[in-house]
Amino acid sequence: MFGKSESCTTSCITPILLGVLIVLNVFGLFLLIGNSFSLPSSISFDPIGVKKALLEIEYSKVGGKANYDIMTQAQNLSVNDPQNPSNIEAMKKYISTFTSGAKAPIATPTTPAVGATLTPTDVATILSGASIEGSKTADIIAIEYSDMECPFCIKQYHDTKIQESLKAQYGNKVAFAFKNNRWVNHPGTEAKALGALCAKKLGGDTAYTGFYHAVMDGTQQGSPYPVSKLGDIAKKISLDATKWQSCVDNKDTLAIFTAETAEANKYGMGGTPGTLLLNVKTGKYTTVEGAYPFSSFTDKITSIQ
Numbered sequence: 061m062f063g064k065s066e067s068c069t070t071s072c073i074t075p076i077l078l079g080v081l082i083v084l085n086v087f088g089l090f091l092l093i094g095n096s097f098s099l100p101s102s103i104s105f106d107p108i109g110v111k112k113a114l115l116e117i118e119y120s121k122v123g124g125k126a127n128y129d130i131m132t133q134a135q136n137l138s139v140n141d142p143q144n145p146s147n148i149e150a151m152k153k154y155i156s157t158f159t160s161g162a163k164a165p166i167a168t169p170t171t172p173a174v175g176a177t178l179t180p181t182d183v184a185t186i187l188s189g190a191s192i193e194g195s196k197t198a199d200i201i202a203i204e205y206s207d208m209e210c211p212f213c214i215k216q217y218h219d220t221k222i223q224e225s226l227k228a229q230y231g232n233k234v235a236f237a238f239k240n241n242r243w244v245n246h247p248g249t250e251a252k253a254l255g256a257l258c259a260k261k262l263g264g265d266t267a268y269t270g271f272y273h274a275v276m277d278g279t280q281q282g283s284p285y286p287v288s289k290l291g292d293i294a295k296k297i298s299l300d301a302t303k304w305q306s307c308v309d310n311k312d313t314l315a316i317f318t319a320e321t322a323e324a325n326k327y328g329m330g331g332t333p334g335t336l337l338l339n340v341k342t343g344k345y346t347t348v349e350g351a352y353p354f355s356s357f358t359d360k361i362t363s364i365q
Contacts, residue, residue, distance in 0.1 A: 177343040186338065189320065191265040194227065194235030200361060202226055203237045203336045205324035208253070208275050209246035209284045210332040212351040217276045222335070225354045234361065238272050240317050241324040243332045248287040250317070255290045255304075257313035262299050270297040339364045 178186075190203055204222065206213040216222050223236045240253035252275055260268035274293045278285040294304040307313065327336050328347045335348040337360050344364040348356055 176345055178338070178345055179343065183338065183340055183343055186323065186336070187340065189316070189323075190237035190239065191260060191268045192235050192237045193223065193269055195232035196235070198233055198235035199339060199341050200230075200234045200364065201237060201338050201340055202234060202357070202361075203239055203338065204333055205239045205241040205320065205329045205336065206333040207241055207243060207246065207249050208256075208272070208279065209248050210244060211281060213333040214276070214279055214281055216333050216351040218280070220351065220354055222354070222357070226357070229354075229358065230361070238269070239320045239324065241329060241332050241334065242317065242321045243324075243330065246284070248284055250314075251287045251290065251308070252285070253317045254308050254311060254313050255294070257316050258304050258307035259294060259297065259299060261307060261313060262303055263297065267297050267299060337361055337364060 186203065187201070190201065192198075192201065202222070204213075204216070206216075226234045226236055240256065242249055242253070256268055256271045256275070259271040263270075271293055274296065275285045275290070278289075290308075291301055291305060295301050324330075324334055324336075327345070328334065329336065329349060331349060333351055335357070336345060337347065337357070338345045342364075346360045346364055348360055
């Protein structure tokens, strides 16, 4: 009366299993070639553990669930409003909590208060390691804590032309210095920092600034200066190439690189580029955290004159 009941036998189960295997293989290929995706935490229905397995793959790519959560929050901030300065600052704080290898965690940087002043000892310490370009008697020194592979640092060098702009605007009243900051730690960050610092060790400030400018002049957005050619710069600026290479290979200047990074963080430059504007006469200082238009520098300089 009710007719023949319908049921799934082996003949119909096999196609279903085949379909499931095809889908899983497609997902596997998608992940194998380096793709990533975020899974909403609101998804709670996971009868065969697919969500859990896929999340474990994502966790493994970034070193664990804690890092994955930090990256997800930072991505959400960026997507919601990438132009909002408060969001950018929050992203910096998230990322500054990362550790790299055996390095100690980087403390969250703080922006100096209006009218902040350094002690004469602090000023002397900062200047002692600075290779100043411009007048050595300038009232104000702009010290850029940067990374020769950072895209925004490259932008500040080539587009803002920070050093040239400061010279044109202020003459001998404002000088410039570049220091190294390991933050994002791009593939060639350490090699280039050590290369510049070894140049300074062997040839002084002139060799250091010459090395820095040669790297940056040969760098464009999306095309960092090749690490393999850093030795060519050492020869070009008349250094003993063998001694320079030995210095880099043995990491003779790593302690200086670490100290400059710590100094950047101490004065609020957790990211790159970060520029410390320091009135060496009064100790007043402020910072520009990021690659901002030149008007941001002039406004900050006015505040410490």
